[in-house]
Amino acid sequence: MNMVLHGIETPNLIHSNTLNEIVMDIQEKDRHDIILANPPFGNGQCKEVQQNSPIRMGETAYLSLQHLSAHCARAGAGAVVIKNTF
Secondary structure (H helix, E strand, C coil): CHHHHCCCCCCCCCCCCHHHCCHHHCCHHHCEEEEEECCCCCCECCHHHHCCCCCCCCEHHHHHHHHHHHHEEEEEEEEECCCCCC
């Protein structure tokens, strides 16, 4: 809806699970200065996805935080919505 309101009628969207990316393989060219995110909560991740992060656990919120931290540039900033039991 936000893209429609801003005049983006044909966005280039890719439907995938970003947690499939191996966190340890993220390079400096893949990092961003600012990250704003609202990661998914509640559903667990399979063992294959858990192997992509240095700290392996099934909780999606923790895996997402690792992923977002790895994508943040050294002098970058971020804001992430987290659940109250995090």
